Amino acid sequence: MSNMYYMVTITKREYGEEYLRYLYGGGVHCLSAALCEGTAQQKTLDLLGLEKTEKVMISSIVSKDLAGELLRGLMRTMRIDVPGNGIAFTVPLQSVVNHSSLKYLTQGQNFESDKEREMEENRYSLVVVIAQNGHTESVMDAARSANAGGGTIVHAKGISEKSAAQFFGMSIASEQDLIYIVSRQRDEKNIMRAIMEHAAAKDGGVQAVFSLPVNQVVGLRSLLDD
Incomplete structure (x- = not known):
């Protein structure tokens, strides 16, 4: 379905309602939102006296034409390309x-x-890491060593039947972090390899790493200035 896209928008949590209104106004009526946080290094946050950046991730399915319109509007109207x-x-x-x-x-x-599937050139990749809660720093340190920029963390629960523990008749699922890293496609394999060789081998907190093709990106100048 080359004419349909899975579109993900990540912004500061305080901008969430404004971005939702923009997307609804642009013709998207089926949206999912999840609270998440940025991956700025803790030593940098401590130096500046800041807390982890709270963010919201909004996802939807959009047509190819609508995706183009929305991405352009996110830059022109919502100023998503402003750093941060x-x-x-x-x-x-x-x-x-x-x-x-x-x-x-x-x-x-x-x-x-x-009717016709057109081949698209994908210059970017989305690297997805599933890790145990508390292992984000080692994952991002490894990823940055392979030329990755920042990432976004979504806190989740593992619901594997085999791994769920039983406690007073309640199923307790393990806490997980989903770490999303958008990268240039040429850096994708090196980033994934670094995560497995350093973060996974170091403490065993990484459970899986995979990647998806990304064909359009707006809002991350360090990635786009190539």
Whole structure:
């Protein structure tokens, strides 16, 4: 489905409602939001007397044409390209299980069926790391050694039936961190290798690392100034 994208927008938590209004106004009616935080190094935060950056991640499924309009608007209207404001990117959608799912995900959007699949050149990648809670620093230290910039942390719960412990009849799921790192595609393998060789081997806190193709990015000048 080369004409449909999974679009992710990450910004400061205090901007969340404003960004939601912008996306709703732009024609996106099915959105998911999750609270998350940035990955600035603790020693830098301590030096500046700051806390971890609180952020919100907004995700949706959008058509190719609408994605272009929204990304341009995020730069022109929302000023997402101002350092520290956030980042937005799109991942090509491969498939949707059925028409009713597609209708739900694209409420109010107009799109054409994917009659011809056009090959797209993806210059960027999304590296996703699943790690045990508390191992983010070692993951990001390893990633930065391979030319990665910053990342975003989403706190989650592991729900594997085999690993869930039972406590007074309640299932206690393990705490996990999902770490999202947008990188240049040429750096992707080195970043993933560094994470596995250094962070995973060092303390065993990394459970999985994988990557997805990213075809459009706005809001991260250090990545775009190439």
